[in-house]
Amino acid sequence: MKKLLTVIILLAGSRLHAQYQPPNDPLVIKKLAEWQDQKFGLFMHWGPYSQWGVAESWTICPDDWVVRTGPYAGNYFDYKKAYENLSTTFNPVAFDPGKWVKAAKAAGMRYVVFTTKHHDGFCMFDTKQTDYKITGTQSPFAGNPRSNISKTIFDAFRSAGFMTGAYFSKPDWHSENFWWSYFPPKDHNVNYSTAKYPDRWKQFQDFTYNQIEELMTGYGPVDILWLDGGWVRPSQKADDPFNMDINMPRIAAMARSHQPGLIVVDRTVPGEFENYTTPEQEVPEKPLPYPWETCMTMGNSWSYSKNDQYKSAHHLLELLVKIVSRGGNFLLNVGPDGNGDWDPVVYQRLQEIGAWMTINGECIYASRPVAPYSSDNLYYTRSKDSKHVFACWLSEKENVQLPATIQIRVSKTGKPKLVTVLGAPKQKIKWTYVNEVVTVQVPAAWQNNSGFKHSVVFKVTW
Incomplete structure (x- = not known):
C-alpha cells in the first residue's frame, strides 16, 4: 500500500465501470457472492519494518517523495542495508493469532487478508524461493513453532469460520531479477530493460509463479489471492523496453487449479483478473455496479506506528454503514508491532464495534x-x-x-x-x-x- 499511487489508483478506478469484466467461472461467481455476504474483513500489514515503526517497504524505494529518518537516513545504500538487516532481529515472540481471531470475531469480522509478502520482498511464509523470509537462516524466529506466520494465521482464522485471503506483492525489491544489483534502482519499477534482458525477466516471472504456487498448495483452502503493485502489468505501449508483464493468465490458471473458485484481485489492473475492485482509503460517493471493497487503515498508517492516531469506533461504524449501503465490503487494516501484538487501542476499537454489530449485524451481513x-x-x-x-x-x-x-x-x-x-x-x-x-x-x-x-x-x- 502507498500514498504515491493514489492518483494512479483513482484514475484507474474512474475507468473500471467500463472495463470491469465479471467472472464466467461458476465456482468463482459462487465464491464472489459468498465473499460479498461477509461485508467486514480484517487486513494486516506486518513485517520486519514494524520494529522501526516505519512505512511498510516504501522507505527503501528511491522515489523522490520518500522521507527517511533515523541514523541511516543520510545515505540510501546504508539505509537499505540497515533495513534489510531488520530480518536478523525480527523476533515477534508475542505473536498469538488466537488472540487476534477472538478480537476480530467479536468485532463481527468474517474474513482476513494477510500480507504474505510486501514490496520489500521479505516473506512471512516458508517459501523455498529465497532465504529472505521469516523462516530463513538469519531469522531469530525461525525455530519458533509458529514461525511459518502466514500458515499459522490462515489456519487460526479459518478454524474460526473466516474466509482467508493472501496479500502478495507482484514487485519484489529484494529480488535480483526485479532490482538487479548491476544497476541502481531508480524508482518503484524494474530497474533494467526487460526487452534487453528477457531471460532475467522470465526468471522473475517464474519466481513469482513459484511463490504463489507455494501459497496455493501448502496453506490450506485460500479464498482470495489479493495482488498488490498494480504498476507491474502489461505495458500499453508497443515495444516498451520496460514492459512488466507478469503473465497473469498463467498465474491465475495455476492458482485456480489448486484452489477452485479462487477470487483473484489483481488490483488496479482492469480486466478478467480483477474480480473485485479495491478503493483505497476512500468510500465511493454512490453505489458501484460491480463487486468492490474499501481497504482502509484503522489509524493513519498501514503498518505499525508507535504514535499512530486511530479512528474512533463511531467513525469506523459510520464508514462501515456507508460502505455497505453502497454495496461494498469494508477491509479494515491494523498493523502488528515488532513484538507481534496490536496496540491496545485496536482491541478497544474492535470491542466497541462488536457491541454495535451484535445488535445491528442483520442490516450488514448478506445485505x-x-x-x-x-x-x-x-x-x-x-x-x-x-x-x-x-x-x-x-x-x-x-x-x-x-x-x-x-x-x-x-x-x-x-x-x-x-x-x-x-x-x-x-x-x-x-x-x-x-x-x-x-x-x-x-x-x-x-x-x-x-x-x-x-x-x-x-x-x-x-
Whole structure:
C-alpha cells in the first residue's frame, strides 16, 4: 500500500465501470457472492519494518517523495542495508493469532487478508524461493513453532469460520531479477530493460509463479489471492523496453487449479483478473455496479506506528454503514508491532464495534443496497429476499438522540406489515405509510436519552 499511487489508483478506478469484466467461472461467481455476504474483513500489514515503526517497504524505494529518518537516513545504500538487516532481529515472540481471531470475531469480522509478502520482498511464509523470509537462516524466529506466520494465521482464522485471503506483492525489491544489483534502482519499477534482458525477466516471472504456487498448495483452502503493485502489468505501449508483464493468465490458471473458485484481485489492473475492485482509503460517493471493497487503515498508517492516531469506533461504524449501503465490503487494516501484538487501542476499537454489530449485524451481513441508498442521515440496505428494508439512522455523536419523527423512504410497493428497531424489537413503534414513505413517531424517551450507541436501525418488514 502507498500514498504515491493514489492518483494512479483513482484514475484507474474512474475507468473500471467500463472495463470491469465479471467472472464466467461458476465456482468463482459462487465464491464472489459468498465473499460479498461477509461485508467486514480484517487486513494486516506486518513485517520486519514494524520494529522501526516505519512505512511498510516504501522507505527503501528511491522515489523522490520518500522521507527517511533515523541514523541511516543520510545515505540510501546504508539505509537499505540497515533495513534489510531488520530480518536478523525480527523476533515477534508475542505473536498469538488466537488472540487476534477472538478480537476480530467479536468485532463481527468474517474474513482476513494477510500480507504474505510486501514490496520489500521479505516473506512471512516458508517459501523455498529465497532465504529472505521469516523462516530463513538469519531469522531469530525461525525455530519458533509458529514461525511459518502466514500458515499459522490462515489456519487460526479459518478454524474460526473466516474466509482467508493472501496479500502478495507482484514487485519484489529484494529480488535480483526485479532490482538487479548491476544497476541502481531508480524508482518503484524494474530497474533494467526487460526487452534487453528477457531471460532475467522470465526468471522473475517464474519466481513469482513459484511463490504463489507455494501459497496455493501448502496453506490450506485460500479464498482470495489479493495482488498488490498494480504498476507491474502489461505495458500499453508497443515495444516498451520496460514492459512488466507478469503473465497473469498463467498465474491465475495455476492458482485456480489448486484452489477452485479462487477470487483473484489483481488490483488496479482492469480486466478478467480483477474480480473485485479495491478503493483505497476512500468510500465511493454512490453505489458501484460491480463487486468492490474499501481497504482502509484503522489509524493513519498501514503498518505499525508507535504514535499512530486511530479512528474512533463511531467513525469506523459510520464508514462501515456507508460502505455497505453502497454495496461494498469494508477491509479494515491494523498493523502488528515488532513484538507481534496490536496496540491496545485496536482491541478497544474492535470491542466497541462488536457491541454495535451484535445488535445491528442483520442490516450488514448478506445485505444488498437499495434505493434511495441514503436520505439525510439515513442509510439503507435490504435483505437478500427483499422482505426487509433496514434504515440506519447515523448519529453525529456516540450517544444517540433521535428527532420526534423520522421519514424512511422505501422503493418497495405496498404497505409494510411491521416496523421495529434492532435491539428493541418489543418496543411498539407508531408509524404511517404514504406514497412509499414510512413516517416513524419516535417515542419521547428516545428523543432525549435513547440508550443507543452510534446509530439506530429501523427494520421495515413486508
